[in-house]
Amino acid sequence: MxxxxxxxxxxxxxxxxxxxxRFGSRTALISGDLAWxxxxxxxxxxxxxxxxxxxxxxxxxxxxxxxxxxxxxxxxxxxxxxxxxxxxxxxxxxxxxxxxxxxxxxxxxxxxxxxxxxxxxxxxxxxxxxxxxxxxxxxxxxxxxxxxxxxxxxxEEPNLDDLASINYTSGSSGRPKGVMLNHRNWAAVYRNMLIDRDIRADDVVAHIGPLTHASGTYFVPWFLRGAANVLVEGGSIEGLLETIERHGVTVFTCVPTMLTRIVNHPRVGDFDLSTLRMIGYGAEPIPRNTLARALDLFGPILVQNYGLTEAMMTCTTLPPEHHFDAAGNPRFGAIGRPYTFVEIVLRDEAGNPVPNGEIGEITVRSDHVTEGYWGMPEATAAVLRDGWLWSGDLARMGEDGILSLVGRSKDMLISGGFNIYPQEIESALTSCADIVEAAVIGVPDPAWGEIAVGYVSLAAGSARRADDILAEIKPRLGIRTPKRIEILEHLPKNGNGKVDKKALRAGAAMEAS
Structure with missing residues (x-):
């Protein structure tokens, strides 16, 4: 029947x-004092x-x-x-x-x-x-x-090719773009995770990020494995640390901005975090100081995950053992290798694959790639070409096959005829002492065409000034050195907790007007 x-x-x-x-009587979900x-x-x-x-x-x-x-x-x-x-x-x-x-x-x-x-x-x-x-x-x-x-x-249960979700992402025209993902796409996302990520039945997974985004995606593979999922009340850092100690949390995932707040929290050392065996991060570049501090604080248990809404979550991953190069030094900016069932090729503007070590746009082919944008055929055609998704992200591939992000193609600026990638400057800035976060944007300039402007937030009590920061990074960056540095108490964040460069650009435009 x-x-x-x-x-x-x-x-x-x-x-x-x-x-x-299969797991009927085991605990699947905990929220506050309630459990199911x-x-x-x-x-x-x-x-x-x-x-x-x-x-x-x-x-x-x-x-x-x-x-x-x-x-x-x-x-x-x-x-x-x-x-x-x-x-x-x-x-x-x-x-x-x-x-x-x-x-x-x-x-x-x-x-x-x-x-x-x-x-x-x-x-x-x-x-x-x-x-x-x-x-x-x-x-x-x-x-x-x-x-x-x-x-x-x-x-009837839906077919695999029926639409399952529309996940909205911001559009450059101001109209949100609805990324269409069908049931086959979502099954592929979870298959990728279950094959290539260390997901265990005895895990206790804490969720601090929005369930409407990455955190809700992570819930499913651990559910399929039989693990317990715990919602962090209030979504605060203090609440996360308390939850880890109270429930013996083994895994949590977050954006790098959140990890920055965790490793710099004044009470992080007051909690028993010894049950943690994995911390996942992704969705934006991680500051060098944050990565170094996290590795020192938690040990080699970090996992990088790279994806985008159009190819949800599972494009590349960097497991704990690949966070270090052959000399044992942390890899900064690395996003790892493709998942088993994902193909990635770096291409130039004409669509030709670029040699290892050169910058190219990440293109993705996989069962989890979107079927397009809801009601936007022209935008769909611009990113889906001959079966490949053009991500808009720029990267280099090393001889070992590990990818390192350079930045977004739309964020690249041309200053005095030189291509400048903000993420490389941000990486240099966040390697400086006392710099907690950094963001770099391009600002129109009559002499240079565009100039790079850096925004940084500092550790509490720091006496650093913009001029000494510039002096420190100039020998490393040369022509790519920002023309100026702005020190802010906090960098603006969007609803996903990531640094909001749109807000920085809007502020810069107001200052110029």
Whole structure:
């Protein structure tokens, strides 16, 4: 007899249900004082999936905008099982950005927390429900949906080539680009992780980053393996350190900006962090001082992961043992080698592969590469060429096959006829004593065309000045040395916790006007 719960094809929903049966009584998820077993998680996901499928047609978009909570993960699993399309939105997104996303993909339902409620547009027919309780618009409340009895006949499981999610990334024109990922893409992401990352059944994984982004992606492979996942309340550094000690956390992942805050936290030495066996980082370049401090503080347990929204998460990885060169020195700027089922070629502007040691754009071919941007065929054609994704990231490949990032092609600046890559300058800056973070942007200049301007934040109590920083890095950088350095108390961050260069450019433009 055909199993209507699972349908055909090894979608992630089917694999998660299989894992739930296998690990039934083990703890799958912890949030505060609450915990759910695999069987309990599966039952909640089933109830929600049945309720969603009863009210929304297959392929309908379901937006999710909330701070980290168990309900997000329940909904993430339920949407995938119900054959709907998940649209994750950062909890810190502005009302303007939310309006653009809703207008673009026209979701049939929008689940949110109360903190996000005021930023969600009111539209006729849009089912809006808060996971924090209260009345809903155009449909049942989340509590009613969650408490409903399990329905039967949920319908066919989605095909692998059906759309699973639309993940929005900022566009240069101001319009967000919706990256379309189907069920095959997501299955490939988790396959890559399970094959090439050291994911264990006895792990306890702490989640501090937004579940709407990388952290929600990491939840699934550890769930499939049978590990316990713990949500860090409040998303604070102090909360993470307390969670590691309280639950014996073995793994956490974060962006380098967060790792910078962790290694410089005044109380990091007050907690028992001995259970940690792996720390993952990625999504932006890591400051040299942060990497050196983390290796000194935690030992060789760091794992770099490189990916992008259009090729979600799993393009290259740098395991702990490859964080050091043959002489035992830390590798700075390295992003590792391609995952087993991923092909990467560095190309020049004409599409020709570049020799080892030369700079080229990272192009990717793999089952996890996007099928394109939602409603944007021209933008899709610009990045998907002959089966390859053009990432916009520039890198060099060493003789050992390890890639090192240079920067974004759009960030490269030309000053006095020389190509300058901001990431190389940032790496030099963050190797200087007392510099915690650095960012470099290009600013128009009548004499040079463009000049590099560096922004840095300093360790507490540092007396460093811009002129002595420039004097230190000039022998190393020569013509690439920034024309000026600005010292800020903190570098601006975007909703994902990464350094916000758009904000720095906007500030520079205002100063020039």
């Amino acid at each position: 055909h199993d209507t719960k699972f349908g055909h094809g090894s979608t992630v929903g089917r694999l998660m249900a299989q894992a739930a049966r 077993t695999f069987a309990e998680f599966d039952a909640i996901a089933d109830r929600l999936a049945a309720g969603l499928a009863e009210r929304l047609s297959p392929g309908s978009r379901v937006a999710l905008m909330m701070r980290n909570c168990a309900d997000y993960l329940f909904l993430q699993a339920a949407i995938e099982r119900a054959g709907l399309v998940r649209v994750p939105i950062n909890a810190l997104a502005t009302a303007h950005d939310v309006e653009l996303i809703v207008k673009d993909c026209t979701p049939g339902a929008f689940f949110h927390d109360e903190a996000a409620a005021a930023r969600i547009p009111i539209r006729d027919g849009l089912w809006r429900a808060s996971v924090d309780g209260g009345a809903a618009a155009c449909g049942p409340s989340y509590a009613e949906l969650l408490s409903a009895g399990r329905a039967v006949g949920m319908g």
